[in-house]
Amino acid sequence: MGAPHDVVIIGSGFGGIGMAIRLVQEGFGDVVVLEKAADLGGTWRDNTYPGAACDVPSHLYSFSFERKTDWSRRFPPQEEILDYLRDCAREYGIMPLIRFGTEVTEARFDEGAGLWHVATSRGDTLSARVLVSACGQLNRPVLPDIPGRETFTGASFHSARWDHGAAxxxxxxxxxxxxxxxxxxxPEIAARARHLTVFQRSAPYVIDKPDRIYRGWEKALLRSVPGLHELSRARIYALYESRALGFIKYPKLMDLLSRRFRANMRDQIADPALRATLTPDYPMGCKxxxxxxxxxxxxxxxxxxxVADPIERVTPSGVRTADGRDHEADVIVYATGFAASGFxxxxxxxxxxxxxxxxxWREGALAHLGITVSGFPNLFLLYGPYxxxxxxxxxxxLESQIRYxxxxxxxxRDAGLDWIEVRPDAQDAFGREMRERLRSTxxxxxxxxxxxxEDxxxxxxxxGFTFAYRRATRRPDPRHFRARRTANP
Incomplete structure (x- = not known):
């Protein structure tokens, strides 16, 4: 098993890479990152489908300590985000810390030794004083439970496991x-396919995307003028943060976005019947x-x-809907999301x-501030519940969580502690607060x-606001934790 590591991190997406960089910078040198795949990147490694891009502006979609001024466009494409993460890992010396092709199967806390024992798919076990799960929420694709799915004779795959060899x-x-x-x-497949059939279970709210390519002179200014990139980042942050009011406090403010949605659809869809099918039957922002x-x-x-009729089954030659129609297909793509609540x-x-x-977590995941769990000492979650x-x-x-x-x-380290664990009363109080606040969202x-x-x-x-979360995670409150020195219990 070998000597215990200071920290073992599970996952090498934004959370795992950011955590590893900051740990090394803060003097925690013995860090290992375990990654099940052959490359880093998390969701930006997995989702290589045509048109994959971020829906947050590029100037805001980067670490605060490694700001990128030469994004190609306002909303960054998948390949560029992945390259950014690779560049960060290389620049800060993280690549040698990553063990690729190493999936964690089990982790068990040894209370006597104050260590986590981490078993991997390679058959080995590592020990660590601290375990950080940076798996994210959108890493396990879900294929729908549709009868006959395995009988289809053409190519079929989930969007997060894109088959680039499929014609x-x-x-x-x-x-x-x-x-x-x-x-x-x-839109990407519509430009290539002879015929495209889209099966809709629930219509989404779609507003226009103000995307564009950045000109060379703009990138030059961002690179050379002190403070300009920070100003752009702050402006975008403030604009997007203001939208929280509609989600969490004043749902009527969603009417502003709803009008934008309806204008967008009216301008682009002439057929009234198609517009009706594309109009959601739930409040804007609920999804x-x-x-x-x-x-x-x-x-x-x-x-x-x-097609908005429910799918009855998949046949060898396509998809049959509840109205009895058979929709012939050579390829089926399941863009059916992820198991997001397992963490x-x-x-x-x-x-x-x-x-x-x-x-x-059988009745719903809960972690204090989304980071620490009672009964699981020295375990920290990034991008956890709430x-x-x-x-x-x-x-x-993520940067707020990493700082915490x-x-x-x-x-x-300062107090000579072997492990800390959030108190159950602190965790329960946080859970009650979240449930109460969510009821009005x-x-x-x-x-x-x-x-x-599911329930x-x-x-x-x-x-809440992201700045409120940053304030809440500014520093750990000792009253929320119990601790132990293993050598002197």
Missing amino acids: LDGRRVAIVGTGASAIQII RILISSDYYPALAEPHVDL VAPMKITGRDGRELNEE TNLGHNSIIYM VLGCLHAM VWDSGCTSWYMT GKVVNNWP
């Missing part, structure tokens, strides 16, 4: 789903608001069909007294979404 040009393509990935994929300027024009193309699944994480984390956003950059939230974790580790207004558990409990989203 699409001049073919009949079916896309199941109309969520955030689908609205980026559909993720999507941005695209080419989604509706693609659906209006004569060789594109939007650490399918890993088995066992804390004190044999507590298993997935079992503890930390997702509907209005701003998740990297801002560093605060915990410095406090442990648009996310709890009656629709179903990936923000919820309708919202566990993913932060019901």
Whole structure:
């Protein structure tokens, strides 16, 4: 097993890479990053589908300590984001710390030794004083439970596992789903396919995407004029942060975005029947608001069909809907989202007294500030429950969490502690506060979404401003924790 490491991080997306960089900068030198894939990048490695891009402006979608001034466009494409993460890992010396092709299968806390024992798919076990899960919320693709799915004779795959060898040009393509990935994929495939059939279960709200290429002189100014990039970043942050008012406090403010949605559709969809099918039947913001300027024009193309009838089954030659129609297809793409509320699944994480984390979370995940869990000492989550956003950059939230974790580790080191654990009363108080605050948000207004558990409990989203979360995580409160010195219990 070898000597214990200071910190083991699970995952090498934005959370894992950012955490590793800051740990090394703060003097925690013995850090290991375990990554199940052959490359870093998390969701930006996995989602290589045509049209993949971010829906947060590029100037805000970067670490505060490594700001990029030469983004190619206002909303960054997938490849550019992935390259940015690779550049960060190389520049800050993180690449040698990453063990690729190493999936964590189980982690168990040894209370006597004050260590986490981490088992991997390679058959080895590592020990660590601290375990950080940076798996994210959107890392496990979900394929729909549709009868006959395995009988289809053509190519079929999930959007997050894109088959780049599948022939699409001049073919009949079916896309199941109309969520955030689908609205980026559909215009790209509509331009290549002979016929495209889109199966919609629930219509999304789609507003226009103010995207454009950055000119050379703009990038030169951002690079050379002190403070200009910071000003652009601050302006975008303030604009997006203001939208939180509509999500969390004054849902009527969503009417402003709703008017933008309706104007966008009216300008781009001439057919009243198609407009009716594309109009959601739930309050705006209850599900993720999507941005695209080419989604509706693609659906209006004569060789594109939007089908809102429920899918009955997949056949060897296509998709059959509940009205008895068979929709022939050569390729089926499942843009059907992710298992977002499991957080650490399918890993088995066992804390004190044999507590298993997935079992503890059977009725909904809960972690104090989305970061620490009672009964699981020295375990820290990045992008855990109640930390997702509907209005701003998740990297801002991740940096808040990273700072909080560093605060915990410095406090442990300064006090000579072997482990700390959040008190159950502090965690429960945080959970009650979240549930109370979420009741007045648009996310709890009656629709179903990936923000919820199967029984309708919202566990993913932060019901507040991001600056309020940063203030709440400014430093760990010693009153929220209990601690132990293993050598002198």
